[in-house]
Amino acid sequence: MVKWPFSRTTLERTVWTILVWLLFGVFVLGPLLTVVAFSFTSSVLSGTGTFTLTWYGQLFTQPGLYGPLIRTFEVAIIVVAFQLFFGTLVAYSTVRKRVFAASALDTLSNITIAVPSVVVGLSLLAFYGPFGPFAAFTDFLFGNPVSLTWTLWILVFAHMLETFPYMVRSVGAVLLKLDEHLESAARSLGARRLHVFLTITLPQLKPGLVAGSVLVLSRSIAEFGATIIVVSAVLKTAPIAIFTQAEAGSLELASAYSVVLMVVSFVAYVVMSRWLLRGELVT
Amino acid sequence: MMRPSRFTIVILVIAIGVALASVDLFRLEKQTLVLYATPALRDLLEGFVVPHFRADFSVDITIVYVSAGEQYNRLRISGAHPEADVFLHASPLFLEKGFAGGYFLPFTVGVDATIPATFKSENVTGGHVWYAFTWSPLVEVYHPALGGPPDLASINMTFGFPHPLLSNNGIYAVLFYENVSAAAGLRALAHTVVQPANARANILGVAEGDFAVTLGYEGVTLFYAKQGARVTFGLPILGGQDYVTPVIFSAGLVKGHPNPLASDFIDFLFRDTVQANLSRYYFRSVLPNSTAPAGGIPLPAPGAMTIDYNWSNWSALEKALPKYVIGG
Numbered sequence: 248m249v250k251w252p253f254s255r256t257t258l259e260r261t262v263w264t265i266l267v268w269l270l271f272g273v274f275v276l277g278p279l280l281t282v283v284a285f286s287f288t289s290s291v292l293s294g295t296g297t298f299t300l301t302w303y304g305q306l307f308t309q310p311g312l313y314g315p316l317i318r319t320f321e322v323a324i325i326v327v328a329f330q331l332f333f334g335t336l337v338a339y340s341t342v343r344k345r346v347f348a349a350s351a352l353d354t355l356s357n358i359t360i361a362v363p364s365v366v367v368g369l370s371l372l373a374f375y376g377p378f379g380p381f382a383a384f385t386d387f388l389f390g391n392p393v394s395l396t397w398t399l400w401i402l403v404f405a406h407m408l409e410t411f412p413y414m415v416r417s418v419g420a421v422l423l424k425l426d427e428h429l430e431s432a433a434r435s436l437g438a439r440r441l442h443v444f445l446t447i448t449l450p451q452l453k454p455g456l457v458a459g460s461v462l463v464l465s466r467s468i469a470e471f472g473a474t475i476i477v478v479s480a481v482l483k484t485a486p487i488a489i490f491t492q493a494e495a496g497s498l499e500l501a502s503a504y505s506v507v508l509m510v511v512s513f514v515a516y517v518v519m520s521r522w523l524l525r526g527e528l529v530t
Numbered sequence: 531m532m533r534p535s536r537f538t539i540v541i542l543v544i545a546i547g548v549a550l551a552s553v554d555l556f557r558l559e560k561q562t563l564v565l566y567a568t569p570a571l572r573d574l575l576e577g578f579v580v581p582h583f584r585a586d587f588s589v590d591i592t593i594v595y596v597s598a599g600e601q602y603n604r605l606r607i608s609g610a611h612p613e614a615d616v617f618l619h620a621s622p623l624f625l626e627k628g629f630a631g632g633y634f635l636p637f638t639v640g641v642d643a644t645i646p647a648t649f650k651s652e653n654v655t656g657g658h659v660w661y662a663f664t665w666s667p668l669v670e671v672y673h674p675a676l677g678g679p680p681d682l683a684s685i686n687m688t689f690g691f692p693h694p695l696l697s698n699n700g701i702y703a704v705l706f707y708e709n710v711s712a713a714a715g716l717r718a719l720a721h722t723v724v725q726p727a728n729a730r731a732n733i734l735g736v737a738e739g740d741f742a743v744t745l746g747y748e749g750v751t752l753f754y755a756k757q758g759a760r761v762t763f764g765l766p767i768l769g770g771q772d773y774v775t776p777v778i779f780s781a782g783l784v785k786g787h788p789n790p791l792a793s794d795f796i797d798f799l800f801r802d803t804v805q806a807n808l809s810r811y812y813f814r815s816v817l818p819n820s821t822a823p824a825g826g827i828p829l830p831a832p833g834a835m836t837i838d839y840n841w842s843n844w845s846a847l848e849k850a851l852p853k854y855v856i857g858g
């Protein structure tokens with residue numbers, strides 16, 4: 248009897264490898280790499296496109312085109328800073344049960360993952376618009392209804408709502424694993440609560456803060472559904488510009504925008520996870 | 531000396547980033563002049579008006595091109611914080627309607643005395659609701675193979691009736707038919723399968739063979755014809771009679787406009803340099819003794835009947851619009 252040259256394990260592993268990589272290639276890498284290819288093509292729609300750097304040239308030299316890219320990163324950094332404070336506060340409050348109905352708050356902090364982002368945008372428009380509770384409240388207080396429609400505020404709020412669960416979950420996961428005895432010991436030695444938080448708790452939260460920041464940054468850069476409802480023409484972000492260009496038939500320029508976003512998100516991920524954590528990456 | 535930790539450096543970088551980003555975003559929001567404009571004006575605005583205004587006033591300008599109806603609705607949900615400073619539309623209907631709704635301010639341009647009455651709104655307290663800064667005749671656009679403009683009274687081929695609730699082009703088409711022959715309008719609608727949402731899409735519909743005939747703007751048709759699009763045009767003919775309907779591109783000043791240069795921009799539109807260059811972009815000047823653009827229809831046309839509308843009567847004009855929506 249002829250002996251099969253490969254063990255059953257090796258064969259199984261090979262088949263699995265081919266199958267999984269094939270599926271991954273078709274459903275994940277394929278579409279992304281096609282976008283990269285389109286961004287270097289002179290004309291996709293003509294079907295006779297050649298290699299070109301024209302679209303990147305336009306993207307980085309025309310203010311109307313690179314403006315949305317800058318807006319995207321500006322909004323993203325504001326949102327990351329906000330989430331470092333607010334997301335951490337909520338995670339700490341819920342995990343350490345510092346508030347009433349902590350479990351309910353913990354569950355509700357995931358709500359914007361479950362709700363479609365376009366609904367989030369509409370909710371903001373309803374709440375902060377001229378006919379919403381915010382305008383009524385400011386009218387009651389100051390005699391002047393304030394509407395945030397088409398302002399920077401509502402855009403930042405939209406990104407905050409959309410990214411908020413990612414920071415809460417990342418920080419919360421680390422908080423759950425922390426040994427509270429260290430904090431109790433410090434407090435029993437006379438340290439004030441804030442001092443304990445800043446010198447003992449916060450340093451240990453670093454992996455959660457970094458992981459949360461990466462997620463918040465990536466999510467904010469990519470945010471589309473809520474943004475398209477609330478953004479003004481002046482503050483248009485890159486995903487909106489991608490949509491506009493694609494709708495106008497300029498797939499090449501839309502692809503160039505997409506590649507820039509992909510590269511920035513990837514670099515942010517690598518830098519923040521490798522350089523900052525030095526092996527402390529939260530999994 | 532104690533070396534700052536990596537964590538402290540990151541926090542500092544983020545803090546500086548937030549400060550710089552906030553300053554830039556607020557600056558952009560406060561200092562940018564936002565124009566809501568019809569796509570029909572894209573080349574005129576981007577090719578001439580905006581670069582020259584920017585050079586004179588050193589201001590960032592953002593132009594938003596969406597249909598008139600969408601822009602009006604966007605303004606309505608703005609409350610006291612409008613996004614736009616200036617509206618540039620192909621008809622004054624939404625400007626009159628918006629003024630009645632409290633969304634626009636009356637104003638007076640510096641050259642008011644030289645502008646004919648048909649190119650500005652009736653007098654209201656504080657000036658005028660709108661001024662037309664350029665115009666173009668409504669034309670019958672058709673495929674060159676047809677030889678000449680088919681008579682709209684007996685049209686028997688595919689028609690592109692522009693969407694009357696979204697586009698000003700649709701408004702002009704409805705008003706034309708309602709004033710000349712409502713029966714012919716319904717006949718045109720019966721031959722319509724595609725309803726373009728703006729004047730450019732309308733002309734491209736003929737060029738690409740989506741329909742054989744439409745009513746569009748001379749300026750937009752010339753723009754595409756000069757680029758090689760297979761379209762031709764003439765004055766609309768209905769029952770053997772030619773008609774001249776001026777499509778008036780009007781400027782309105784948004785109430786609560788955030789940018790103080792909004793009025794300067796409108797005044798700029800009436801400067802001799804702008805008015806003298808309109809024909810390069812296939813439009814016509816509103817100042818007396820203007821000439822037709824190259825390839826445009828010489829006016830006045832002998833025997834043609836001119837139709838002007840009383841835009842202040844906007845609610846009556848608007849009533850007929852919904853019945854020209856397919857499936858509406």
